[in-house]
Amino acid sequence: MLKTIKAKLIASFIALMVIVVGLAAYSVVNIEISAKGFKDYRSSARSSVIAGQVEAELLTLRMAVKDYMLDDSSQKNQAFEQAYQTLLSTVEQAKSIITDPEELKRVGGVVQDLTDYQATFTVVQADMQKRDDIVSGILDVNGPKIEHALTAMLNQAQQLSKTQLTYDAAQALRTLLLGRVYAMKFLNSNSDADMQRVLKEFTTLNTQLQLLTMQATDEALETLLVEAETSIGLYQKGIQEINQVIIERNQLVDEKLSRLGEKITQVTQGIRSQAKSKQDTIGPKVQALNETIIFVLIVVAILASLIALTIAILIPRMIANGLDAIQAVLSKISDTGDFSIRANVDKADEIGQMGRAVNHLLSEMQQAIKEANQVVGALANGRFDKRIQANLSGDLNILKQGVNQSAQSIEETMAALSKLLDAMSEGQFDVSVQANLEGGFKTMLQNACTTTQSLNQTIGGIVNAMQKMQQGEFSSRVNVEAKGELLKLKDGVNHSMNALDAAFKEIIAVVVAQSNGDLTQKIKNQYQGDLKTLTDSVSRTSEKLVEVVSKALTATSVVNSASDEVSRGALDLSQRVQEQAAALEETSATMDEMNSQVQSNTQNALQATHVAEEVQDKANTGAKVMMQTIDAMKAIQESSHKISDIVSLIDGIAFQTNLLALNAAVEAARAGDHGRGFAVVAGEVRSLAQKSADAAKDIKKLIDETVDRVNQGSSLATESGDMLTSINESIHSVTQMITHIAQASAEQAEGVHQVHNAISQIDQATQQNAALVEETSAAAESMSEQATLLNEDMAFFNTGTTLRTPTKKPQASAAPKGTTSAKVPALSAPKSAPKSASAQPKPMAKIAAKPAAAKASSDEWGEF
Incomplete structure (x- = not known):
């Protein structure tokens, strides 16, 4: 089947091209799969990061709501609007980053939840404004009127020397003051117990006014009593309306804002969990695929090299040997004139x-x-x-x-x-x-x-x-x-x-x-x-x-044409190998950039750890100094202010614990998967803080109405010590979380480095393929030169016509860098003496020396 030189050349180079084209197709397909894996891995990482940002911004928004609940000033309202716009912008950014349809659907739900969250907060703002309007329009107006009327009644009773009336008026004034004090506490605590105490005090005040009405015999006293009763009725109605507004507001906060916040948090945590699962799946697959690509490239490159080497050695040698034998026969006949000499005709080509x-x-x-x-x-x-x-x-x-x-x-x-x-x-x-x-x-x-x-x-x-x-x-x-x-x-x-x-x-x-x-x-x-x-x-x-x-x-023209086809194929293959190398260089550059970013994150996390440790040391020193101050003040006032100190301590702990829980939740959201445990602990701490606050409120019922400045100073010192302790604990928690982040960044950097090394190995294999293509092109050029030399030798015979072989014209755009295309000279009579043997390829050295011998034997031809 492959008896002719043409058939052997075509079959050999078709086999070589099939191997190389197969290798190129395999490389392109699998590198595209690997690149898609990297793209999915990066998409998952970006989804996880943006989900963490959404969760952190959400916690900031919820903190702004809590701050507004404590202080409904315009500054707090602006803080909420700023936090809301930032969160909304982050969610929109997440929609542009996240590509998974299911996750995009969930992010779309987050946008709707944020819209409901803002609408609910607007209602809460209206309730807060309504409460403030009632306080300023009713309580702040009627409270002083009642106190003025009772004070005037007390003064008149003293002037009239009515001891019982004076005592009852003083008791009513005391009850009024208690009611107003608990009303103010209720506005701050929103506690049902404080509200019940306000209602109880005003019920007692109404009873006391009835006693005063029975004792009042003077028209002026009666006028003051009527004025007081009217104002008390308005005050009671106002405080009840405030109670209803606060109940509605708290229901909105508990049933809408808190639930929406938790719902959004669950969505972001689900996105982060799904992203981590994808990364755990994609990473090993991409690594295994890259190792397989490298192995296949090495094996096929070796196989192609062996085939090309075999073709480059056997076929030119076979052609040269056959032509040398025929040339030797013709030369011998020319030298001896003996026509009995015969050429070897065993070959079928x-x-x-x-x-x-x-x-x-x-x-x-x-x-x-x-x-x-x-x-x-x-x-x-x-x-x-x-x-x-x-x-x-x-x-x-x-x-x-x-x-x-x-x-x-x-x-x-x-x-x-x-x-x-x-x-x-x-x-x-x-x-x-x-x-x-x-x-x-x-x-x-x-x-x-x-x-x-x-x-x-x-x-x-x-x-x-x-x-x-x-x-x-x-x-x-x-x-x-x-x-x-x-x-x-x-x-x-x-x-x-x-x-x-x-x-x-x-x-x-x-x-x-x-x-x-x-x-x-x-x-x-x-x-x-x-x-x-x-x-x-x-x-x-x-x-x-x-x-x-x-x-x-x-x-010889046929040989020239075959070498021309080989050269063009080598040039085309070289261009494809260069395109593959360019794609690998772009992927390597992307991995370099990712590696630099991960290294930068690791260094920043380490620096943050050192700063947090320094802050913790300073906080420990401050806490020790404050504890010494508290111990000194406790030693002075232990006997008279024990109950007040305990209540203040519990209240301070509850407040600071609540802040600590919120801060821990924020840091847990920023820490990602490593902060889930902290988020659970923060929830439990908040629950305990709420219970501690309730217990403190019950204990405060036993505290005297007057607290001197020494007790206040002791309470403030105690709260400062507790705050420093809480800050110290928060800093310790933050330090641990930053350490975990640094460790995770270091592991991620190691993984990126391994991927970068794998891509570098693929790039090296591609460069080796390019070198192999250049060697193949050089072998084809050498074959073309040998065929041209044979043309020149055969051109010794002037036939009167000029037979030209096709000249190679490879396209300039297809020639790879560093490769010189071989030009096949036209087949015509030689214009100069044949080249020396030293300047020609070895297989054709003998042929180049024959024209001289033929010229020397012209006398024998004359005899014929």
């Missing part, structure tokens, strides 16, 4: 076909020359019955027929002449000889018969001329004086000698030119008879040689 064609031509030429020499030798020896018996074809057959016909004519002529000469030897010149002759032989015989008398005078000159002709000298002529028919005979002999001389000169010129490689020389003059046959045979021989040389040149 184009070289073998060329060898068989050369052998067949040599066999026919050898047989024709051998038998022609035998016929000529027989004629020279006087044997005119010898003929060429070989079975020839084409021009050689024409030569055979011409020689045989010439021998036949000579035999008949010589027979007639012999008979005539026999008669002449006897002195009988009137003898008549009949023979089937034509042309000059017939004329010569007729003239001989009619001019026997003149032959005696001219026979000597004719014999002399014939002898010289037998010796190969065609310049001799018959110079004997003759008249009549003898003169014609003399002139006929001389004319024949002239024709033979001219014909053989042209034949010698053609044969000498062929020995010098010039196949364009032709016999220009026209001859008749056997000379025409002889000259035509020489011309046909030249044409046959032109045909043989042209076929050899065509074979």
Whole structure:
């Protein structure tokens, strides 16, 4: 199947191209899969980060709501609006970053929840405004009126010296003050117990007013009592409306704001959890895929290298060996003139076909020359019955027929002449000889018969001329004086000698030119008879040689075309390998940038850890100093202010614990998966803080209404110590969370570094493939140069036509950087001497030296 060189070249390079194209397709497909994995991994990481940001901004928003609940100032309202807009912007950013449809749907739900959250907060703001309006329009107006009326009543009772009325008025005033104090506490605490205490105090106040009404006998007192009762009724109605507004507001906060906040938090935590799960799945798959790509690239590259090396060694060697064998045979024949030498024809390829064609031509030429020499030798020896018996074809057959016909004519002529000469030897010149002759032989015989008398005078000159002709000298002529028919005979002999001389000169010129490689020389003059046959045979021989040389040149053109196709394929493959290398360089640059960002995050986390540790040390020192101050103040006032200190301590702990829980929740959201445990603990701490606050409120019922400044100072010092302790604990928690973040960043940096190394290995393998393609292109160029050199050697024979092989014209855009495309020179007669052997590839070194040998053997060609 693969017997010819063309088939072997096509099959070899198709196999090589299939391997390389398969490798390229495999690399492109799997690198695209790997790149998609990196893209999904990065998308998951960005989704996790943006979800953490949303959760942190949400906690900031909820803190702003709590701050507004404690202080409904415009500054707190602006803080809420700013936090809301920031959170909304972060959510919109998340919608542009997150690509998973399910997660996008959940993020869309978050946007709707935020809209509900803002609408609910607007209602809460309205309730807060309504509460403030009632406080400023009713409580702050009627409270002083009641106190003024009771104070005036107390003064009048004292003036009237009514002890019981004075006592009851003082008790009513005391009850009023207690009611207003608990009303203020209720506005701050929103506690149902404080509200019940307010209602109880005002119920007691109404009872006390009834006692005062029964004791009032003065019209002025009655007027004051009516005024007080009216104001008390308005005050009670106002405090009840405030209670209802606060209940509605707290329901909105608990049932809407808190639940919406927890719902959004669950969504962000779910997104982060799903992103982490994707990363845990994608990371190992991408790593395993990269390792597989590297292994396959190495194996296929080695296989392609072996195949290319085999093609580059075997095929040129096979072609060179075959051409060297044929060249050696032709050179040996040229040197020795021995046409019995034959080329090796065992191969079934184009070289073998060329060898068989050369052998067949040599066999026919050898047989024709051998038998022609035998016929000529027989004629020279006087044997005119010898003929060429070989079975020839084409021009050689024409030569055979011409020689045989010439021998036949000579035999008949010589027979007639012999008979005539026999008669002449006897002195009988009137003898008549009949023979089937034509042309000059017939004329010569007729003239001989009619001019026997003149032959005696001219026979000597004719014999002399014939002898010289037998010796190969065609310049001799018959110079004997003759008249009549003898003169014609003399002139006929001389004319024949002239024709033979001219014909053989042209034949010698053609044969000498062929020995010098010039196949364009032709016999220009026209001859008749056997000379025409002889000259035509020489011309046909030249044409046959032109045909043989042209076929050899065509074979070299085929080799040139094959090498051209190989070179173009190598250039195309080189371009694809360069595109693959460029894609790998872009991926490597992206991994470098990611690695730098992860390293920067790790360093920032470490620096934050050091700063937090320094802050914790300072907070510990401050806490120790404050504890010493508290111990000193407790030692001074332990006996008289124990209950107040305990209540203040519990209240401070509850408040600071609540703040700590909120801060821990914020930090837990920022810490991501590592902060989930802190979020749970923060919730429990908030619950405990709420219970502690409730307990503190119950204990405060037992505290006296007046607290001196020493007790206040002690309470403030205690609260400061607790705050420092809480801050210290918060800083410790933050330090631990930052440490965990730093560790996670370090692990992530290590993973990115490993991926970067894998891509670098793929890039190296791609560069090796590019080098292999350049080597293949160089091998094809070398093959083209060897074929060109063979063209130049075969161009020693000038056939009169110029056969050109296709010149390689690779596209400039397809040539890879650092690769030089080989140009195949046109096949024509050499314009200068052949190149030296040292400047040519080794397989063709022998061929380059043959033209000189051929030129040196031109004398042997002349003999032929």
